[in-house]
Amino acid sequence: MSERKHSRWPLLGLVIAAVATVTLALTGAAKNVPGLEFIPSGHWIANPEQGLVVRVDGATKKPDTQVSVPGVTPGSQVVQDGTHGYVVGDDDVTIFGKSTLSVEATVPAPVKGERSVPIETAGGAYSVFRQSGQIVRLGLEPKVMSAGGPVGPPVATGDGTVWLHRTDSGAICTVVRDATSVSCTAAAPAGHAGGLTVSGGKVVFVDTTADTMSVVEAKGLGPAIKLGVDAPSDARIATADAAGKVALLDPAGNRMHLVEVRVNEKGALAEQRPPAATVPLPAGEYDAPAVSGEAVVLLDHKSKSVRTYDNGGREKHSTPIPQEKGRPELVRGEDARVYVDGGEGKHVVVVDKDGSLQPVPVIGAKPEEPKQPVQPPVVPPAVPTVPPTVPSADKPADRPVPPPTTNRPVPPPARANPPQQTPPPIPVTPPGMPQNLAIAITTKQVDATVTWGAAPANGAPVTAYHISWQSEGGRSGSASVAGGTLSYVVKGIWSGKDHPFTVTVVAQNSAGRGAPATARQVPPPSTKSISLTKGPRAPDCKEPNCYYMHIVMTGFEPGTRYSVNPHSTRAGYSNPGHGITTNEQGRAEFNAFYYHGAGDTVWVTADGVESNRLEWTE
CATH class of the missing domain: 2.60.40 (Immunoglobulin-like)
Incomplete structure (x- = not known):
């Protein structure tokens, strides 16, 4: 790596921006965030016109938090880890705290003239620059690492490891949690096109030259099995599976293949499996498929629309993309949902895990002033005409004749400040997903300490968290804690030589239970x-x-x-x-x-x- 002035992003000389920010409930429901309470994970998007980055809650489909970032440029990407957000622009990276909602630092961009691929993992937030092969773990003290050459689309596994395929040499490389360098211990056949995907926790190399796929093992590729389809060399591969199906897009053929991945008891791919499904697509200009839950997501730039399919190839939903300048893109969030970011940061289409689509304005128009009720025109009381005084024998000459009576009602005077209607209360919904679920364990412990961040309350206090666990060796259990408790110790789940296990945490309020958060713990190698x-x-x-x-x-x-x-x-x-x-x-x-x-x-x-x-x- 060259010794450029900013190649290591020194903190000396950082521009510390003292920017006042406001936690704004764009829907009217958010509250100020205490100093130590982290804004839960969701999806952040930059809106340069407003000078803001805005968080969209994937569960409620609403923008709920914003941070003022002066000088944010069009096309900036926002990537987050557990504590910070990073606004990655062409020339610099602005870092803001998710607990303080204020800008903490601005540092030079690590790579100029190249757009990165954002990755959010359990190991941190990354920007991957594919052409130059640079991988940056973002942070107040960021780490720049090199794969040594250009790479394909990166993938991430649940342990926080980022995986990369060198498109020139075929080397398959990893950046593990807290690593300071890239490690390349496996390789695909030199000169073969293809890419990486993740299925069932396994990293799989899809070889589009040989039309095969193999599990990536510690020192190379496992046995190759046939895809069952004729994939072009430029096929675009989804980086995660949809309930066991890997999506391959044939851009010239306007079709998508869905190939089932099955792993046998030896950890290799099984030959016996159903035939692949081929889905014809309308003629279009498609990005690589993305996956939200069990739904495959396709972004078509020609028709300016987004479509979703189930893992059998049946189309589920479609919607036009709100028109903005710039090119929209698919982003897979930390919550495993897919978000379609508008080119100007004014709209996001949230793709839920069942394939449903919800366009969300990032910054809505200012609320209109309440209209004053129309009052009838005020008619001043008629001034009666006083007839001349007519003297008579029984009426004094100086006493005027009373005016004739009239049946016209006199309208009441208009009120200066008519009463305004009270807006309807915001409905209470179940809580959002508990955030930043983590499992702390070492090889000498038999207990697992589970921690998580507060779930979005969504209109009513969280009254309880429900924890359940399931070991692949057969152990299971469940427990509940009060709404203010954010940790739990699972006793005896692991002896250091046991099987992997999964923990699930669900929040509850008066409207019911919300979306679950899950984390999987894998025992470290037991042999040297x-x-x-x-x-x-x-x-x-x-x-x-x-x-x-x-x-x-x-x-x-x-x-x-x-x-x-x-x-x-x-x-x-x-x-x-x-x-x-x-x-x-x-x-x-x-x-x-x-x-x-x-x-x-x-x-x-x-x-x-x-x-x-x-x-x-x-």
Whole structure:
């Protein structure tokens, strides 16, 4: 990576913006947020005309929170993690707090002249720049990493890992939670087109050159099975499955294939499965399919509309996209819903997990002033004409004759301030999804501490949270806590060698139970393992074509220092080794032991464990 002035995004010299913001209930229902209460996850979109970023609640289909961001530019993307939002523009990134709803910093953009793909995972918020192969984990101290070349559409798994496919070399790379570099330990066939998707928690490489698909394993691809369809090399692949079906779009053929993925007991893809379904589409200009729950979402720029299909290929809903300047795009939110962002940030179409569609104005028009009731014209009382005084014998001459009586009613004077009608109360609905659900556990614990953020109340206080858990080894249970409690300890769920388990948390108020949040915990490797691949070029080596060894250690004791020693088939080779300390998960990843002997076989050992043997190449 070049030593550019801003390549590491130093915090020194950051422009700290003291911007006053207002928590605005655009629907009339939101309240001020206490200092330590985080705004729950939803979807944020930038509206440059208003100078705002606005959060749309996917559950209620309403905008409910906004932050003032002066200078936000058209086309800016908003990505979020658990505590912050990041407005990624062409020249800079503006960082705002989700608890304070105020701008905290502005930093230079990591890559100029290239639009990124936003990724929101359990491991953080990322911007992936596909052409340059740069991956940025956003934050107040962001981390810029390089895959070494251009990449295809990224995918993410539930443990917070981002997966990338190098389109030039075929390497399949990962960025794990808190990693400081990209690791590439598997590869697809060189020169084969295709892409990655996630199905049932497994990362699958779809090879559109060979019309096959394979599970991505630690050191390569698993057995390949046939897709059952003739996919073009430029097929656009959904990055997640729709209830076990992977969507492949054939852009020239105006059709979509839905291929079922089944994993057998050995963790490989099963050959026996129903035939793929092929769905004819209206002629259009389609983006790659996206998935919301069990629904496949297609954005057609030609007809300016969005369509949804079930995983059997039946069309469910369609709606035109509100017309705006700029190009709309599909974004998969942290809540696994799909959002269709308008080109100017004025509208969002929310795609729910059943495929239903709801256009949402991001910033509505100002409410009209209440109309004054029409009053009848005020007619002043008639001034009676006084007839001349007629003297008579029984009426004094100075006494006027009384005016004739009239039956015309005199209207009452108009009121200056007519009463205004009270707006109807906002209806109470069940709470939204509990936010930022997480499971804290270590290899030496048998209990799991489950934590979550407050669910959107939606008009009535949250009175309870209901927790349930299910282990793939058969253990299950449930419990309930009061509405003000945001954690629970599941006793004895895991002994360190048990199966993965899933926890679900649902909020309840007077209107009922809301949308569930789920999280899955996978035990770390129970056996020690060392993976060895060829690493980056070694600038300190005096020999030509000299590269580091790239070493990944897993399953070792957490926080323990080990001596790692390299070995080679070259006669007389020796190296004093290198000391490394594992992290809290018993993992270590590093580059060391530069080497230049093409044709030799190398390996490393640590604590009696031997890595794979690697034939060194120039």
